[in-house]
Amino acid sequence: MTPAELLGLIAAPHPDVAPLPPAGGRPDGIRTLRGVPYGVVEGGRPLELDLWLPAPETGRPAPLVLFVHGGAWRRGRRDDLGARTRSWQPGPFERIAAAGLAVACVDYRLSGEATFPAPLEDLRAALRWLGLRAGELGVDTGRTVVWGESAGGHLASLLALTHREPALAGAVVWYGPADLQTPRPPFDPTSPATMEALLLGAAPASVPGLAAAASPVRQAHADAPPFLIVHGEDDVMVPCGHGRDLAAALRAAGAPVELRTVPGANHGWIGLTDAGVAEIFTASLEFARTLR
Numbered sequence: 001m002t003p004a005e006l007l008g009l010i011a012a013p014h015p016d017v018a019p020l021p022p023a024g025g026r027p028d029g030i031r032t033l034r035g036v037p038y039g040v041v042e043g044g045r046p047l048e049l050d051l052w053l054p055a056p057e058t059g060r061p062a063p064l065v066l067f068v069h070g071g072a073w074r075r076g077r078r079d080d081l082g083a084r085t086r087s088w089q090p091g092p093f094e095r096i097a098a099a100g101l102a103v104a105c106v107d108y109r110l111s112g113e114a115t116f117p118a119p120l121e122d123l124r125a126a127l128r129w130l131g132l133r134a135g136e137l138g139v140d141t142g143r144t145v146v147w148g149e150s151a152g153g154h155l156a157s158l159l160a161l162t163h164r165e166p167a168l169a170g171a172v173v174w175y176g177p178a179d180l181q182t183p184r185p186p187f188d189p190t191s192p193a194t195m196e197a198l199l200l201g202a203a204p205a206s207v208p209g210l211a212a213a214a215s216p217v218r219q220a221h222a223d224a225p226p227f228l229i230v231h232g233e234d235d236v237m238v239p240c241g242h243g244r245d246l247a248a249a250l251r252a253a254g255a256p257v258e259l260r261t262v263p264g265a266n267h268g269w270i271g272l273t274d275a276g277v278a279e280i281f282t283a284s285l286e287f288a289r290t291l292r
Contacts, residue, residue: 029055030097038129049106052097062102063143070150072195078105084269084277102139115201123159145288149174157216170226170291172284178216178246180204217249224255228287232265
């Protein structure tokens, strides 16, 4: 037996054909599948996702929320919607599933592992895998809303603006960077030490073509799906101008967009009351539900 033949026997099955793990059940009928591999990167870790699947409706697959976590493209967990929701019981993804939408929380390669466009390619790979396994999961990837916060909001915006087969149904963007070229304190596009530079592999000003490709404001077009952009007016990490400029670019292109700026809110909804955070979440969920 050759080494290649032996490897074929002992290697884990490819995610496209690997059996799904057993689903954890709940009294409300929601099923959870944790740590499901969806992609294999040569020389890298397996890419995984977590699933929250609602109680099935007879003969009707569930619309899908593809959630993209934040963490400055450098860190973060796929199942974390932000500090202000971590103590919720039930959690935010259970709440989305209870509303009848499936949720897939996905890994993507961080900037210490690979540079842009790697994380965007990973999200495309997740959509491909979800479409391939949709029948088993009971989801309709033709009705996918991407929802991201912070760096995940940036990637969610790019995915919604550039993914065409199938086109996404909509995007929910919480305080996401939208422009990786314009100086906005504390961001300096000439610095090689910013999180944006680590994402791109160089100072944005030194790679203008790549920085433009990674800037959602440069990708707006008339056929973009509906966007809900929610941004804190007191955000000191990702200034509110990012949300305003993305909304303006979408409007100028003739695409549907709703912008909500939140007085008193810093990054991650720091500074808001619990009721204020819950209201933003509920409005975002209702927006996603209307796109079914």
